[in-house]
Amino acid sequence: MANILIKQAEIITMNKQEEIIHGDIRIRDNLIVEIGSGLEVQGEETVLDARNRTVIPGFVQTHIHLCQTLFRGKGDDLELMDWLRKRIWPLEAAHDEESLYYSAMLGIGELITSGTTTIVDMETVHHTDYAFQAIAKSGIRALSGKVMMDQKNPDVPAALQEETAVSLQESVDLLEKWNGYGNGRIQYAFSPRFVISCTEPLLKEVRNLSARYGVKVHTHASENLGEIEIVQAMTGMRNVVYLDHLGLANERLILAHCVWLDAEEKRILRDRGVHVSHCPGSNLKLASGIADTPGMLQDHIHLSLGADGAPCNNNLDMFNEMRLAAVIQKPLHGPTTMDARSVFRMATIGGAKAVGMEDQIGSIEVGKKADLAILNLCNFHTFPSYDVDPVSRIVYSATRADVETTIVDGELLMLKGLLKTVDKEV
Ligand code: GUN
Ligand code: FE
DSSP states (O other): OOOEEEEEEEEEOOSTTOOEEEEEEEEETTEEEEEESSOOOOSSOEEEEOTTOEEEEOEEEEEEEGGGGGGTTSSOSOOHHHIIIIIIHHHHHHOOHHHHHHHHHHHHHHHHHTTEEEEEEEOOSSOHHHHHHHHHHHTOEEEEEOEEOOSOOTTSOGGGOOOHHHHHHHHHHHHHHHTTHHHHTEEEEEEEOOGGGOOHHHHHHHHHHHHHHTOEEEEEESOOHHHHHHHHHHHSSOHHHHHHHTTOOSTTEEEEEOOSOOHHHHHHHHHHTOEEEEOHHHHHHTTOOOOOHHHHHHTTOEEEEOOEEHHHHSOOOHHHHHHHHHHTTHHHHOTTTTOHHHHHHIIIIIHHHHTTOTTTSSSOOTTSBOOEEEEOOOSGGGOOOTTSOHHHHHHHHOOGGGEEEEEETTEEEEETTEEOOTTOOO
């Protein structure tokens, strides 16, 4: 945490009025304490000259698997269930402490350098403590948890099969160690993989524990038609109806994908305040489908964005997800559907709502935590021009290479391409 003064920037605030202003931001410790113009240096401050730079709220990605970063390129051209059985489960089973740590670090480096400041992350069955160590060292804000897979399934490698009580106990042990770590930068999130991987007693206890500790539950649902068929055969219900039947559908639930929803499922998501993480890159590459995000927005379902794991799409870059979230809807619904502002909202304040931190992150406002990225859009493809909405410029033209600085909780994690991450005490 530091004292920082960002001078003469274009600031995309994403406050209630979604104002874009030109001026300065003062950061004291981890908080934004002043926004104005002509702010004078006060005491010891790191001054960032942000002329011709654009400051945005750090991206909040609500569905990531850091444990899969090392599998990039090892699961291409497959659909979900084959991809899991043939590639991802055996690879997750083969992780050791060191490989998991470096998989997480590699993913976090990619996230921080592309402007993501908060993630909701799902790990594998074992060694999750090492992913938390990587998260803690890096300084990224994260809600994470060990994946839970207690359903007996011959397609799952023995190393990923676990007993219900052990799965719950290991999750609680990790929660007690890491939840709230680093000034609250780390939070635990229970992570039952998906309905297919979990027994009913486990899911019911996850519901109880999530309520008791006030932490999130992060899982996948209704991603793929084959998956939905298996869930129907196992439970006699569709995914969201089953999760609701178990009492899991509430504002603490973050559901990745939701590509195939019927009207009842949509009603449950809206009425219970469930948060959907839309993963357009992954949904396209795994041939899962195109989620009806315009319909979900119209139905007032909470939407945010996530890149999923690196082998799903094949990068962790929110610029990619925003652009895909916008363009895949255009041929279906017309050019004004999922406009730039809608997807930028999902990538910032929408994600903040999903993690229950909309009063702390997701926008640039006095009193909020300093989770920001500074972009240099002075490239030939996006030369600043004040008659173009900068949000549109970012969504349709910006890339990860345009990110110069990333700040989390007032800490400079990247300054002009130099990662300042890996030597903090944990
Ligand atoms: N469903 C269950 N596990 C996974 C996973 O690891 N990735 C994706 N995309 N979907 C899943
Ligand atoms: Fe996933």
